[in-house]
Amino acid sequence: MTGILGAFGRPVLQALVALGRVVLFAGAILGHILRPPFYFRELGHSILQIGWYSLPVVGLTAIFTGGALALQIYAGGARFNAESVVPSIVAIGMTRELGPVLGGLMVAARVASSIAAEIGTMKVTEQIDALVTLSTNPLKYLAVPRVVAATLSMPVLVAVGDAIGIMGGWLVGTTRLDFNSATYLKNTADFLEAWDVGSGLVKGAVFGFIVALMGCYHGMQSARGAQGVGAATKAAVVSASVLILAANYVLTEVFFST
Amino acid sequence: MIELRDVHKRFGENRVLQGVNLSVASGTSMVIIGGSGTGKSVLLKCILGLVHPDSGTITLDGQDVTKADRDAFLARFGMLFQGGALFDSLRVWENVAFRLVRGPKALPKAQARDVAIEKLRRVGLKPAVADLYPAELSGGMQKRVGLARAIAAEPEIIFFDEPTTGLDPIMAGVINDLIREIVVEMGATAMTITHDMTSVRAIADHVAMLHGGVIRWTGPVAEMDATPDPYVQQFIHGRADGPIESVR
Numbered sequence: 001m002t003g004i005l006g007a008f009g010r011p012v013l014q015a016l017v018a019l020g021r022v023v024l025f026a027g028a029i030l031g032h033i034l035r036p037p038f039y040f041r042e043l044g045h046s047i048l049q050i051g052w053y054s055l056p057v058v059g060l061t062a063i064f065t066g067g068a069l070a071l072q073i074y075a076g077g078a079r080f081n082a083e084s085v086v087p088s089i090v091a092i093g094m095t096r097e098l099g100p101v102l103g104g105l106m107v108a109a110r111v112a113s114s115i116a117a118e119i120g121t122m123k124v125t126e127q128i129d130a131l132v133t134l135s136t137n138p139l140k141y142l143a144v145p146r147v148v149a150a151t152l153s154m155p156v157l158v159a160v161g162d163a164i165g166i167m168g169g170w171l172v173g174t175t176r177l178d179f180n181s182a183t184y185l186k187n188t189a190d191f192l193e194a195w196d197v198g199s200g201l202v203k204g205a206v207f208g209f210i211v212a213l214m215g216c217y218h219g220m221q222s223a224r225g226a227q228g229v230g231a232a233t234k235a236a237v238v239s240a241s242v243l244i245l246a247a248n249y250v251l252t253e254v255f256f257s258t
Numbered sequence: 259m260i261e262l263r264d265v266h267k268r269f270g271e272n273r274v275l276q277g278v279n280l281s282v283a284s285g286t287s288m289v290i291i292g293g294s295g296t297g298k299s300v301l302l303k304c305i306l307g308l309v310h311p312d313s314g315t316i317t318l319d320g321q322d323v324t325k326a327d328r329d330a331f332l333a334r335f336g337m338l339f340q341g342g343a344l345f346d347s348l349r350v351w352e353n354v355a356f357r358l359v360r361g362p363k364a365l366p367k368a369q370a371r372d373v374a375i376e377k378l379r380r381v382g383l384k385p386a387v388a389d390l391y392p393a394e395l396s397g398g399m400q401k402r403v404g405l406a407r408a409i410a411a412e413p414e415i416i417f418f419d420e421p422t423t424g425l426d427p428i429m430a431g432v433i434n435d436l437i438r439e440i441v442v443e444m445g446a447t448a449m450t451i452t453h454d455m456t457s458v459r460a461i462a463d464h465v466a467m468l469h470g471g472v473i474r475w476t477g478p479v480a481e482m483d484a485t486p487d488p489y490v491q492q493f494i495h496g497r498a499d500g501p502i503e504s505v506r
Contacts (some may be wrong), residue, residue, distance in 0.1 A: 024349070037360065045347075070364070122345075122346075125343060125347055126339045126340070126341060126343040127343045127344075127346075129303070129308050129339065130337070130339055130343035130344075130345070132306070132307075132308055133306055133332060133336075133337045134331070134332075134357045134360075134407075135328075135329045135333060135357065136333045136356075136360065142330050169427060
């Protein structure tokens with residue numbers, strides 16, 4: 001009996017310990033954001049790396065998703081003569097859900113892995129110890145700029161992804177499904193509300209925070225050697241992806257449950 | 259003066275330091291020798307606060323290092339890491355000037371760059387190296403850049419972690435000579451950890467041997483060869499037979 005309880009209890013306790021560590025880590029980062037010194041150069045570099053260089057992958061994901069969404073809604077809507085809802089559902093689906101979630105997952109794959117690998121390598125090559133001996137707080141120098149950059153960049157990426165996704169739907173709608181271009185755009189604009197877009201941007205900011213937080217946390221926790229860095233990178237991507245999906249459900253409940 | 263009193267540190271079941279007692283007088287060069295995994299690096303990291311000892315006290319000029327103002331304390335130190343630990347994303351001069359452009363006494367960028375180039379020259383590197391990235395340098399050049407970074411802010415105390423590991427004998431000799439010259443020139447207190455007996459003889463005023471978690475022997479380098487301590491004799495002559503177990 002004790003063995004069975006132990007087998008179930010141990011992973012639960014380990015998960016709670018890990019959760020506690022992540023919360024403390026996040027708290028420490030938040031505590032440093034508004035306190036000097038500020039590393040603006042590192043912030044600018046991180047915005048470039050996380051935001052600008054993620055545009056192609058987010059854009060490509062959005063255009064194919066928007067196109068596929070238009071086809072699916074058209075096929076589904078045709079069952080009860082509701083093909084005309086394609087523009088509005090594509091727009092709402094992209095802005096509320098698919099833009100932020102798929103954008104977040106793509107950025108998690110691209111950014112959480114690179115942050116964890118970079119910081120993990122710095123840890124195993126003693127660069128983080130070197131920062132400390134040079135009177136520089138590694139958390140403030142490495143983690144804070146990345147977390148702030150990701151939190152600021154993700155809403156912009158989501159906005160761009162929304163626009164490209166809707167354009168993908170329009171492209172498929174007008175070339176494959178015989179929609180009139182002007183009517184498609186009018187329907188999109190008429191049914192789309194500001195909060196549809198705004199809620200997606202808020203989700204984007206939360207997902208950006210999660211992505212960078214997981215990258216930095218697992219990088220800082222990296223064990224020695226190439227295997228340690230590899231494990232940290234994998235853990236960063238997996239945990240960021242799962243947390244994005246979980247946070248998406250919670251935020252959707254908060255924003256849209258009636 | 260740096261003093262360690264009864265310092266203990268364990269990692270899980272591995273008791274690395276088991277009561278280390280050691281004094282390093284100001285302005286002298288202490289070299290700590292000992293086999294791999296005996297806790298030499300842990301000892302240096304305990305002094306710097308990178309690793310927290312489980313018990314014991316470490317004082318610098320009589321003040322407990324754990325109670326000192328952290329920034330002011332670290333400002334007195336420079337450290338050359340085993341692998342250089344240069345920041346990959348920064349150019350060589352930015353690595354060297356890292357401390358100079360930060361903090362309350364930060365220098366303007368141009369002035370910091372001039373200081374960095376002067377320190378690079380001091381370790382035998384040309385100004386053209388300043389704008390390269392660490393990955394573009396050889397191992398020996400990286401060590402020199404690490405040395406330039408360690409001395410850039412003219413610290414009172416400099417730590418050298420395996421300064422010649424991975425270098426060919428000629429480059430190792432160059433680094434040893436540089437360390438000795440710089441320590442004498444700056445009047446700094448130096449602590450070096452190494453396995454390299456050539457380094458020991460070139461750098462040390464005093465030697466301490468760490469084995470089994472304690473300082474087995476310490477004394478002036480001139481007395482090292484004459485000591486009857488079997489551990490020291492086995493280590494400095496590189497014998498496989500003796501009280502130190504070797505795995506074959």
